[in-house]
Amino acid sequence: MAQIDNNTTIIMIRDFYRNIIYKAKYNLTEDECERAILDACRFFGMPAPVLIKNLTNEPQGSTCFSNRDPNSFYDDVLCYNLKELKSLGVDGYVGFTAVFTHECAHRLFQNRLLPGPDFGQWEHELVADYFMGVRAALQDMDITKVTDGLAQTMGSGTHPTGTLRREYILYGKQEGYMHRIKNIDASAEDYFQLFLEYRLRHLQELHAAEMRVY
Numbered sequence: 001m002a003q004i005d006n007n008t009t010i011i012m013i014r015d016f017y018r019n020i021i022y023k024a025k026y027n028l029t030e031d032e033c034e035r036a037i038l039d040a041c042r043f044f045g046m047p048a049p050v051l052i053k054n055l056t057n058e059p060q061g062s063t064c065f066s067n068r069d070p071n072s073f074y075d076d077v078l079c080y081n082l083k084e085l086k087s088l089g090v091d092g093y094v095g096f097t098a099v100f101t102h103e104c105a106h107r108l109f110q111n112r113l114l115p116g117p118d119f120g121q122w123e124h125e126l127v128a129d130y131f132m133g134v135r136a137a138l139q140d141m142d143i144t145k146v147t148d149g150l151a152q153t154m155g156s157g158t159h160p161t162g163t164l165r166r167e168y169i170l171y172g173k174q175e176g177y178m179h180r181i182k183n184i185d186a187s188a189e190d191y192f193q194l195f196l197e198y199r200l201r202h203l204q205e206l207h208a209a210e211m212r213v214y
């Protein structure tokens with residue numbers, strides 16, 4: 001039988017108790033977080049990130065995607081902070097994997113120049129929100145809480161206003177449902193083209209929101 005040394009035992013006990021605390025506080029264990037991230041990657045047909053970092057106990061830790069080479073999926077790092085996510089309405093697997101659908105959309109479009117000010121800074125966020133809605137509709141996930149949480153956020157130079165974010169999530173849901181009902185298979189690129197068309201049809205709203213924040 002394999003010998004388990006003292007250090008391994010201490011780590012196992014520490015992880016066991018941490019997971020109990022996480023489950024009680026955030027309704028998610030670290031394993032469930034990892035599964036939710038991998039499910040989001042699978043939705044886009046992309047490989048797992050090279051690293052998943054739990055930054056819940058880091059004071060400045062935020063939920064994000066980072067990379068070095070924008071032309072590769074294989075150096076992508078995904079980070080999460082459950083405390084931050086809880087304040088956005090994430091209270092379990094569905095909300096968490098929805099947020100990582102957003103982060104994985106950033107992975108997907110990491111080398112894309114999108115239209116809009118600052119190299120499409122807001123558009124990168126809006127397309128990520130839109131895909132959150134698409135996946136929710138295709139996989140029958142109730143993302144009301146996280147949508148409402150994001151809708152409460154203020155806009156900034158890096159992130160659109162919450163009202164706008166909600167609109168794009170809802171539009172993504174609408175497209176997802178349409179495709180599901182009609183049983184039409186569409187690629188991420190097809191959905192992306194629909195996003196661009198929607199943006200063009202609602203350009204006035206987008207500019208009005210930008211004027212208020214920029």
Ligand SMILES: [Zn+2]
Binds near residue numbers: 102128
């Ligand atoms: Zn984002």
